[in-house]
Structures are given as structure tokens and as C-alpha cells.
Amino acid sequence: MRMTVIGTGYVxxxxxxxxxxxGHEVLGIDIDHDRIxxxxxxxxxxxxxxxxxLLARTVASxxxxxxxxxxxxxxxxxxHFVCVGTPQRPDSKAADLRYIDAVTDxxxxxxxxxxxxxGKSTVPVGTAARLGRRLAEVARDTEVAWxxxxxxxxxxxEDTMRPERIVVGVSSPHAEATLRAVYESLLRAGAAFFSTDPATAELVKVAANSFLATKISFINAMAEVCDAAGADVTVLARAIGADSRIGNRFLEPGLGFGGSCFPKDIRAFAARAEELGAGESVAFLHEVDRINIHQRQRTVTRARQLTGGSFAGRRVAVxxxxFKPGSDDVRDSPALAVAAALHQQGATVRVHDPQALDNARAALPDLTYALDIPKVCEGADLVLHLTSWPEYRDIDPAALATMVHTPLLLDARNSLDAQPWRAAGWALHALGRPMGGTS
Structure with missing residues (x-):
């Protein structure tokens, strides 16, 4: 088949x-000449x-x-697949639909x-119907699906080539048949196919993100309770995750979620529900969002306590x-938000990341960045573990202890094995875990 993909951002x-x-013939379209x-x-x-x-191969072909x-x-x-951004509006928590409207027009x-x-963009429910009406005013015999x-x-x-499910929101047999043909090879490979109306398809996306965000904020709320009670949230998470009704995915306590999807999607979902008169039904999403942002504040507060109550004159290695391992994306990154807060409160902050340093430097040029972990940690009064890259689990704690000023570590992601760090003389602290814990 021939198709266009309009908007060549991430999606x-x-x-x-x-x-x-x-196997399809694809024309990617964007207004950004340099990107094209x-x-x-x-x-x-x-x-x-x-x-x-894959990009090099398909372009060459x-x-x-x-x-x-x-x-x-x-x-x-x-x-035509529309994949333009739908960021949060600057004046509210609702989605900004100006780009998708402009493309449609x-x-x-x-x-x-x-x-x-x-449409493939994440949008408020009802957007497909609205765009369909907008399209019909100008173009005859055309249709919008989601x-x-x-x-x-x-x-x-991997998620595109081997999807767990494909959801299409359509208003005619022709639209469904077209999308089945688009994904025929993936359906033959076993992907589940859900054909529904456009409104349900729009809601599937935001409902999924809201549920996953809720799991993350739930376990982080439990981490704060564990801190108050002297309990271990990592054991708690494994124990409740063993219940098949709950499952252990997205029950990793720590610094919380960020990125370009979860934060703005749950806010836009709640805003749209309020417009529809169903705001009370998803009012809990405001608390999910609050708990998530609170994790960043908790981490900064704990770090300040560990440095004696002030960051002034302190060197902190980040x-x-x-916002997550495996990506160079720093949009709404909890790690970078914490690093910025420490810098604003007087700390000298040096940052390491295996992939995201260029983007981080563009976002926060006042911090110091380096690709060498020992260089970042040299002379540090505190080391903060803020993104769960596998490289950090492979660090030799004994060797790193010789580089820092004080072997003091705050594991805000709860993903480092505490035993070798403590055996090497480090005071390791973590959110929701007692100081003496070994998990």
C-alpha cells in the first residue's frame, strides 16, 4: 500500500x-526542512x-x-497517518490541538x-468526530479514523513490529478494511485487533496511560508510608505484585514518571472529562499527578538532609x-528536574548520562556534564542515582569510593543492589527503604 505519515517526531x-x-510505500511529511x-x-x-x-535500509530501498x-x-x-504533537496547552492542563487542526485544514x-x-496522536475524546466534520466541509468522500x-x-x-494489540476506531467497513490491510502482516504474526468506534479508540490510549501512571504513583505513595513506618517498599512491591490480580509491572518505587506522554496525557484526560461533565469520575488523576511531582520534591529534601541541611558549597554527582533508560529524551525528566533544583539551591552539580547529555545540556546549560562516571563523581559530597541505566548497576562501588569526597549515595530509583555498596563503605539511602535494609 501507499501511505503518508504526517509529522516526523518520535511517533x-x-x-x-x-x-x-x-513492505508499504511511505512518504513522510514534516514542515521542518532540516529534519526532513x-x-x-x-x-x-x-x-x-x-x-x-531500519531507516537506512528502507530509505535505500x-x-x-x-x-x-x-x-x-x-x-x-x-x-494518511497524522502523528503531530499534542502538547499541554500553556494556559491550562488541556491538550493543545492547534497542530493537528492545522494539518487537517x-x-x-x-x-x-x-x-x-x-490519527495516531494522543487526543481528547471527541477529536476524531470534530476533525471529521471539519474535513467534510472542504473535502468530499473522505473519512477520519483513529x-x-x-x-x-x-x-x-519492537512495539511497532510486534505489537500486543492494534486498536482502530472507524466509522465504516471501508476504513476497517483499509487498516486491516495496513497491518495485515502484523495480524498474521498474532497481534490482537480491536475494531471499535473512534471515541472508544481515543479513550483506550488515555485510559491505558492513566492506569499505568496510577500504579506508579500508588507504589510511590506506599514508599512514603514505608519511610514513616520504617518498612521496606521494595519487599512490599514484590509481595503485592505476586498477586496475579495486581502484577508487578509498573510497581517500581522511586522518582516517578516523566517524559512526553504520561504527565500531559493524564492532565488532558482529566481536563476533557471535566468538559464532558464527568470530572468527578477521574478526579483521582489529579492526586496521581500530585504524588508524582511530589517524588521529585521528596528526593531533593532527602538529598538536602543527607548533606547537612544545605547544598551551599556541596558537590553533587547526578x-x-x-526520563527513563534506553532513551535520550529529557522532556519532563524527573532526573533533570531534581538536578536543576539542587543547582538552584546552591549545589555544584555534575551530570552523567549514557545517551542524553546533548539534550540535557540544551535544556539546562548551567550544569556541568561529562560522559565519564568517575569524572562526574570526583570529589562529590553526594551521589544521586536518578535514572535506572544498566551502566549504573555495573559500577564498582569500591573503585568509585576512592574518587568521591564522601561515599554517600541516594538511590532514588531503588534499583541498585545495596549490599555491595554498603560492603564497600558507602552509606546508601533509598526512598521507602530503611537504612539497614539489604534489598
Whole structure:
């Protein structure tokens, strides 16, 4: 099939590359000329496992091309995936739909009859219906469907090529048949297929993110209770996670979630529910959000306590800048938020990250960055573990102890093995775990 992918950000780039990899002819479209030139040269503008190789291969094959012209895209194909951003509005917690509206309006001027516009962006429920009405005013015999993405940064190629489920929100048999044809090879490989109305498809995405965010905030709330009671949240998490009704995924206590999806998605979901008169039903999401932000404040407070009540004149080494391991994304990164707070309160902060230093430096240029862990930790009064990169689990605690001024570590991700650190003379502290614990 021929198709366009409009918007070559994180979701759009991965979708375009993977659709070309499974055999479709794909035209990626974006207004960013520099990004389009980079992609056309076979270079990925984001770091994602396996993406560079697939991009180079599909561009070389001719199945994947790039353009800045929506008119060219409308002439090229009748199936158009829209993957533009829907960030939080600057004046409220609602989603900013200006980009998706602009694309729809411009695309409508060029669409051929029989075209299908498929949204993949995360949007408030009712957006597909609204865009369908908007499209119908200009373009005849066209349709809007919704096909939400369920990508995890760091695993996005794998999630696209071997999805657990494919959800499509359609209003006609033609739209469903088209999307079945798009994903035919993935369905043959065993992906579950859910065909529903557009409103339900829109809600599936935000409901999934809200549920996962709730699990994270729940276990972090339990961590604070454990701190007050002298209990161990890591044991608590494993014990309740052994219950098959609960499961242990997303029950990792620590610094909380960040990135470009969870925070803005749960806020936009709550805002849209209030518009629909159902705000009380999802009022708990405000508390989920509050608990998550509170984790950053808790970490800063604990770090300040460990340095004697003040960061003035203290050197702090920060391990991790990306919002999660496997990604160079620092958007709404809890790690970088903590590092910035320490700097603002007088600490000299040096930051290490295996992949995200360029993005972190662009976001917070006042901090010091280095790719060498011992260099970052040299002379440190406190080491903060803020992103769970596997490289940090491989650190030799005894060797690092010789580099720091004080062997003092705050594991805000609860993912380091405490025993070897304490055996090497480190005072290891963690959120929700007693000082004497060994887990």
C-alpha cells in the first residue's frame, strides 16, 4: 500500500520506518526542512533501539521517502497517518490541538475522494468526530479514523513490529478494511485487533496511560508510608505484585514518571472529562499527578538532609538525565528536574548520562556534564542515582569510593543492589527503604 505519515517526531518517524520495513510505500511529511533532510539522508533524529538500521535500509530501498509538501502527499496516497504533537496547552492542563487542526485544514485542501485520514496522536475524546466534520466541509468522500499508538520509548521499534494489540476506531467497513490491510502482516504474526468506534479508540490510549501512571504513583505513595513506618517498599512491591490480580509491572518505587506522554496525557484526560461533565469520575488523576511531582520534591529534601541541611558549597554527582533508560529524551525528566533544583539551591552539580547529555545540556546549560562516571563523581559530597541505566548497576562501588569526597549515595530509583555498596563503605539511602535494609 501507499501511505503518508504526517509529522516526523518520535511517533511519526518510528511509524513511517516500520511501515516501510513491512513492505508499504511511505512518504513522510514534516514542515521542518532540516529534519526532513536528515531523515532523507538515512539518519534518525532520535535515539531508538534498531531505528538507525531500519531507516537506512528502507530509505535505500526506495520504499521510504520524505517531503515537506502535503499536496505531494495527497497526490501520492489515499491513506494518511497524522502523528503531530499534542502538547499541554500553556494556559491550562488541556491538550493543545492547534497542530493537528492545522494539518487537517491544510490536508483537506488537497485530498482526493476516497481518502482516509488516520490519527495516531494522543487526543481528547471527541477529536476524531470534530476533525471529521471539519474535513467534510472542504473535502468530499473522505473519512477520519483513529489508531492510537502504544509505544514505549526505548522499545518503540519492537512495539511497532510486534505489537500486543492494534486498536482502530472507524466509522465504516471501508476504513476497517483499509487498516486491516495496513497491518495485515502484523495480524498474521498474532497481534490482537480491536475494531471499535473512534471515541472508544481515543479513550483506550488515555485510559491505558492513566492506569499505568496510577500504579506508579500508588507504589510511590506506599514508599512514603514505608519511610514513616520504617518498612521496606521494595519487599512490599514484590509481595503485592505476586498477586496475579495486581502484577508487578509498573510497581517500581522511586522518582516517578516523566517524559512526553504520561504527565500531559493524564492532565488532558482529566481536563476533557471535566468538559464532558464527568470530572468527578477521574478526579483521582489529579492526586496521581500530585504524588508524582511530589517524588521529585521528596528526593531533593532527602538529598538536602543527607548533606547537612544545605547544598551551599556541596558537590553533587547526578547519575542519569533522561526520563527513563534506553532513551535520550529529557522532556519532563524527573532526573533533570531534581538536578536543576539542587543547582538552584546552591549545589555544584555534575551530570552523567549514557545517551542524553546533548539534550540535557540544551535544556539546562548551567550544569556541568561529562560522559565519564568517575569524572562526574570526583570529589562529590553526594551521589544521586536518578535514572535506572544498566551502566549504573555495573559500577564498582569500591573503585568509585576512592574518587568521591564522601561515599554517600541516594538511590532514588531503588534499583541498585545495596549490599555491595554498603560492603564497600558507602552509606546508601533509598526512598521507602530503611537504612539497614539489604534489598
Amino acid at each position: 511519526g518517524t518510528v511509524h513511517a520506518v516500520c511501515m516501510a520495513e513491512i 533532510a536528515t531523515l532523507a539522508a538515512g539518519r534518525a533524529p532520535i535515539r531508538e533501539a534498531g531505528l538507525d538500521e 526506495g520504499r521510504l521517502r520524505f517531503s515537506t509538501s502535503l499536496a505531494e502527499g495527497a497526490d501520492f496516497a489515499r491513506t 491544510e490536508l483537506a485542501r488537497h485530498l482526493r475522494p476516497g481518502s482516509l485520514v488516520v 489508531n492510537p499508538e502504544f509505544l514505549r520509548e526505548g522499545s518503540a521499534v 547519575l542519569g538525565a533522561s
